[in-house]
Amino acid sequence: xxxxEQDPGPFNVPEGATVAFNCTYSNSASQSFFWYRQDCRxxxxxxxxxxxxxxxxxxxxxxLNRASQYISLLIRDSKLSDSATYLCVxxxxxxxxxxxFGAGTRLFVKA
Amino acid sequence: xxxITQSPRHKITETGRQVTLACHQTWNHNNMFWYRQDLGxxxxxxxxxxxxxxxxxxxxxxxYSVSRSNTxxxxxxxxxxxxxxxxxxFCASSVAxxxxxxFGAGTRLSVL
Numbered sequence: 001x002x003x004x005e006q007d008p009g010p011f012n013v014p015e016g017a018t019v020a021f022n023c024t025y026s027n028s029a030s031q032s033f034f035w036y037r038q039d040c041r042x043x044x045x046x047x048x049x050x051x052x053x054x055x056x057x058x059x060x061x062x063x064l065n066r067a068s069q070y071i072s073l074l075i076r077d078s079k080l081s082d083s084a085t086y087l088c089v090x091x092x093x094x095x096x097x098x099x100x101f102g103a104g105t106r107l108f109v110k111a
Numbered sequence: 112x113x114x115i116t117q118s119p120r121h122k123i124t125e126t127g128r129q130v131t132l133a134c135h136q137t138w139n140h141n142n143m144f145w146y147r148q149d150l151g152x153x154x155x156x157x158x159x160x161x162x163x164x165x166x167x168x169x170x171x172x173x174x175y176s177v178s179r180s181n182t183x184x185x186x187x188x189x190x191x192x193x194x195x196x197x198x199x200x201f202c203a204s205s206v207a208x209x210x211x212x213x214f215g216a217g218t219r220l221s222v223l
Contacts (some may be wrong), residue, residue: 008151032210043201043214044154087153091210099210101146103153 003027003100004090010106017078021105023088024070033071035062036087038104044087047073078109114138117202117215124222130189132218134202141207143185145169145177147198154201160185161207192222
C-alpha cells in the first residue's frame with residue numbers, strides 16, 4: 001500500500017461545477033500537507049498549504065482530517081483553466097525527514 | 112528574478128552511456144532534490160542535499176549519483192544509462208527548515 005494515495009481520476013466536470021478530491025495518508029506521524037498543481041508536461045507548482053484549521057484561497061478550499069488521515073481539496077465554480085493534475089504532498093520527520101508525493105488526480109473541466 | 116533551471120530540457124542517449132543532468136538555482140536555497148516522474152508512480156525521490164558537500168539517497172537512488180560543490184548546483188549523473196531510466200526528471204529546491212519545494216521545468220530523458 002502506498003503511503004499517500006489519491007484517486008487517479010480522471011474527473012470530468014462541466015464549467016461552474018464544484019469538485020472535490022481526497023488524499024489519504026498512512027503514517028500518523030505526518031506533519032505538514034500541501035496541494036500542488038501540475039499542468040500537462042510542466043513542473044508541479046504549489047497550489048496551497050493545508051492547515052489543521054482549513055485553508056481557503058478564492059475558489060479553492062483545503063482541509064485536513066487527522067483522525068481519519070486524509071486531506072481534501074474543494075474547487076468551486078470550476079474554470080476551464082483548472083484542468084490539470086492535482087498532487088497531494090505529505091511531509092513527515094520520523095525515520096528521517098521525508099516528502100511524499102501522491103500520484104495525482106486528473107481533472108478535466110469542459111465547456 | 113530568482114529561479115531554478117534544468118538543462119538539457121530533452122536528451123536522447125544510448126544504454127551504457129554516462130549522462131549528467133544539470134540543475135541550477137539562484138534562490139540561495141540550502142535544500143535541493145532530484146525526482147523522477149513516471150506514469151502511475153508520481154514523483155519519486157532519487158537524491159537530495161541539505162547543503163554544500165551533503166548528499167543523501169532517496170527511494171530510487173540505484174544507478175544515480177549527485178554532488179554538491181556549491182549552493183547553486185546539484186548535477187545528477189546516470190553512471191551507465193539503462194532503458195529503465197527513461198523518464199522525466201525534476202529538480203527542486205527549498206529553504207532550510209521549510210517544506211515547500213520549487214521545481215525546475217524538467218528534463219525529458221530517453222535511453223535507447
